[in-house]
Amino acid sequence: MSSNSNLTTMKRTVEQLKLEASVDRIKVSQAAADLQQYCLQNASKDALLVGVPAASNPFREPRSCALL
């Protein structure tokens, strides 16, 4: 019984590997360029990246600046 289940598990592993090997892949240069493009396109909307004026960020209370 246990050898049967080992066999089944092994067969399952082989089927899984066949599936993974057949995936369509693109070059890293292409993938990296796309990731970079996404970042740059959305950079202006990213408040944590560019910072928004204190008034429009609900977590930063607008304070009057005391310049020393």
Add this chain to the structure above:
Amino acid sequence: MCDQTFLAITFGPCDNCSQNKPLMNIYLKNEPINYCSLCVELMACQGLAKGETIHTLKAESETLKGKLEEERAKLHDVELHQVAEKIEALGQFVMKTRRTLKGHGNKVLCMDWCRDKRRIVSSSQDGKVIVWDAYTTNKEHAVTMPCTWVMACAYAPSGCAVACGGLDNKCSVYPLSLDKNENLAAKKKSVAMHTNYLSSCSFTNSDMQILTSSGDGTCALWDVESGQLLQSFHGHSADVLSLNLAPSETGNTFVSGGCDKKANVWDMRSGQNVQSFETHESDINSVKYYPSGDAFATGSDDATCRLYDLRADREVAIYSKESIIFGASSVDFSLSGRLLFAGYNDYTINVWDVLKGTRVAILFGHENRVSTVRVSPDGTAFCSGSWDNTLRIWA
């Protein structure tokens, strides 16, 4: 057209392996049988083709693994940080704790933002699940779970319910009522049942389905209303610690990471493991999709965070430093995906430039391990939860 066959659920001993698990009632040659989801999957692989023995299968699996590595290596023509050399470096970051949420009696284990960008649900080792208003730091609801170590919590997309679970091996959904005096625990709905602790849970795009991951090595998709097991995901060989759904535009997949050092990408409808990545050297504590859905980041006990691209089918960046020796417990991206926030067991949060691979800031403030880090839905702030019993909002 959605073609889901609803199977009546029961939870009990499987006719095949005799273990107590959620069962699927199926018919074999017109005879009804109760098999657990793993046995149903294994049934498809039973029976050997001509000439197959355990040795031929082993040899075949080794050659396939070799072929996979070869195919992946062929396309590795450049590194991400090389492509990113031409873009401007990021300036100095000023990120401070803007709010501290105090109220948990013990370690904060998990948190989630509501889509309204101001409410937060957090869960703790003491069994309490609290819903906070992050702007005012007021507690809006509190539920006491019947178990300690509530390791997972999630806010429903509608904002009307929260799901949580942990050592009770279940995921329960609590509808939130506007009446402050209402006893939330009375309305509790048990949805998921695993055979080991619940490590992570997430609603899909609606309040109707929940995806869970568990210490029993599986992930599962459940229907909230009936508690039925809709789909089960087998493939990890150890506890699954974290899962994350792909951003809605990119379809029905999710990624999971576990103690077997693997990060697996799954198709939610078929239950198929479509891609698998195994380059970490220790448990993967956290997985998070890149905002475009084409990549995902992981945080691990090997003190590194890594970025895997799905279309290139390989790891494309490692975020590590010799001085960082403690594991990363939780990761999240900023809105544009340029920044990666990672919480570590050395009490700090490191902010990484995703494209260049460099660290841009270290945030100090917590007095114990950072267990969870999440960026708000509109990207204006992020929240961190820690074993020091507090949550901090940074902006």
